[in-house]
Amino acid sequence: MSAPTANQRKECWGARDKLWKCLDDNRDNTSCEKFQKEFEVSCPAQWVKYFNKRRDFLKYKERMEKEGFEPAEGPKQSQS
Amino acid sequence: MPYHHHHLEEVYCRLCLERRMLGLVGGSDFNIVLGRLQRYVLKSSATRLTNSTHNFQRAQLSSQTTLYRHNTSTHKTGPLTHPQQTFWRSSCPLSLPLITQRALLSHGSNTSTAKIKLRTRLAVTLLFGGSILSAWWYMHNEKEQEHRRQRIEQLKQVAVGQGDFSLLDHRGHRRTKKDFLGSWVLLYFGFTHCPDICPDELDKLSAVVATLDKDPSLPAVQPLFVTVDPERDDVASLEKYVKDFHPRLIGLTGTPEEVKMAGKDFRVYASPGPKDDDGDYIVDHTILIYLVSPDGLFLDYYNRMKNDVQIAESIRNHMKNYVKLPN
Numbered sequence: 001m002s003a004p005t006a007n008q009r010k011e012c013w014g015a016r017d018k019l020w021k022c023l024d025d026n027r028d029n030t031s032c033e034k035f036q037k038e039f040e041v042s043c044p045a046q047w048v049k050y051f052n053k054r055r056d057f058l059k060y061k062e063r064m065e066k067e068g069f070e071p072a073e074g075p076k077q078s079q080s
Numbered sequence: 081m082p083y084h085h086h087h088l089e090e091v092y093c094r095l096c097l098e099r100r101m102l103g104l105v106g107g108s109d110f111n112i113v114l115g116r117l118q119r120y121v122l123k124s125s126a127t128r129l130t131n132s133t134h135n136f137q138r139a140q141l142s143s144q145t146t147l148y149r150h151n152t153s154t155h156k157t158g159p160l161t162h163p164q165q166t167f168w169r170s171s172c173p174l175s176l177p178l179i180t181q182r183a184l185l186s187h188g189s190n191t192s193t194a195k196i197k198l199r200t201r202l203a204v205t206l207l208f209g210g211s212i213l214s215a216w217w218y219m220h221n222e223k224e225q226e227h228r229r230q231r232i233e234q235l236k237q238v239a240v241g242q243g244d245f246s247l248l249d250h251r252g253h254r255r256t257k258k259d260f261l262g263s264w265v266l267l268y269f270g271f272t273h274c275p276d277i278c279p280d281e282l283d284k285l286s287a288v289v290a291t292l293d294k295d296p297s298l299p300a301v302q303p304l305f306v307t308v309d310p311e312r313d314d315v316a317s318l319e320k321y322v323k324d325f326h327p328r329l330i331g332l333t334g335t336p337e338e339v340k341m342a343g344k345d346f347r348v349y350a351s352p353g354p355k356d357d358d359g360d361y362i363v364d365h366t367i368l369i370y371l372v373s374p375d376g377l378f379l380d381y382y383n384r385m386k387n388d389v390q391i392a393e394s395i396r397n398h399m400k401n402y403v404k405l406p407n
Contacts (some may be wrong), residue, residue, distance in 0.1 A: 002317060002320070003272035003273045003312070003313075003317060003320070003321065004273075005320065005324075006279075006324040007277075009279060012275075013276065014156070043275075044273075044360055045356050045357070045358060045360060046356055046358075046360040046361060046362050047275040048276075050275045050362055051275065051357070055279070
């Protein structure tokens with residue numbers, strides 16, 4: 001099977017963006033079923049897997065940036 | 081009350097004197113000061129200050145060492161031999177009314193000589209500073225040239241992109257590295273089934289080339305796209321793929337061995353992932369844009385973080401500083 005053309009790529013990315021926006025707006029993923037289906041139709045299977053992994057990574061990164069990561073605190077500066 | 085006024089004035093001027101004395105370095109200057117003080121006392125006597133205390137001061141001084149009338153104009157050293165001979169007196173603000181006609185006149189001529197001296201001093205300083213700056217500038221440029229030469233030597237030792245490659249372009253013509261010598265080359269390794277990164281990077285690459293094309297003083301850059309997925313990316317696939325990007329973009333493919341050689345030359349990492357039911361897979365690979373000089377020497381690389389403006393700027397700099405390698 002040949003690679004997606006430029007238009008097919010754009011379609012896939014559009015569907016992905018819509019899905020991700022829906023997931024961002026609604027915390028519960030069940031309301032995004034429609035977008036999920038559209039996404040899986042527009043994109044090759046490998047890309048679906050890839051983009052899902054990508055989204056997980058981006059969410060993880062966001063969590064790290066906001067809360068998760070706590071740098072080790074050095075010795076506190078004494079106020080003299 | 082007049083008494084207090086004069087007293088304060090005297091105290092203040094004595095402080096001025098003390099300040100001057102503290103600034104002195106030699107014993108001989110003391111005489112100058114003393115001479116000046118004498119003059120001050122004598123002058124002040126000509127004013128309306130006829131307070132008893134003041135007269136007492138004057139009497140005291142005159143009874144001390146003989147009047148040391150010092151022609152201070154002959155002395156050219158020390159803080160007190162400032163062109164404005166009597167300026168110390170005028171620096172006591174309260175003593176302003178004590179400045180005599182003579183003092184004013186001398187003050188006037190001193191400012192003009194002071195101005196001339198200032199001008200010459202400024203000119204000398206500027207010349208001096210200017211020559212120092214230009215010397216520094218020259219040294220700086222020499223150092224930069226030397227750095228560039230050293231860098232080129234280092235790059236040659238790193239030996240990236242030193243080997244030859246032999247591949248087929250997207251029109252089916254055989255191309256080797258020699259074909260591209262003489263042009264600046266921007267090289268990217270990817271594959272056509274790439275979900276998002278390769279199209280993004282190739283868009284970026286096209287934007288860079290388009291930006292550089294706008295400048296007629298710069299040589300044309302040759303963009304190249306080499307596949308890391310020779311199994312699927314044949315000539316036809318590449319042809320379909322590259323036409324979505326810059327018109328000069330050339331896609332290159334070949335047998336797995338040929339492609340591997342080219343990749344190895346640029347230390348490109350490429351690893352096909354697991355195949356799914358369709359037989360589709362994603363190739364994990366190094367995401368870098370390589371800059372190669374007209375001599376075929378690898379000069380620089382750009383990762384995902386660099387945008388098209390930064391890359392174009394960097395290439396422009398490389399072109400400007402390009403030193404042709406001795407053959």
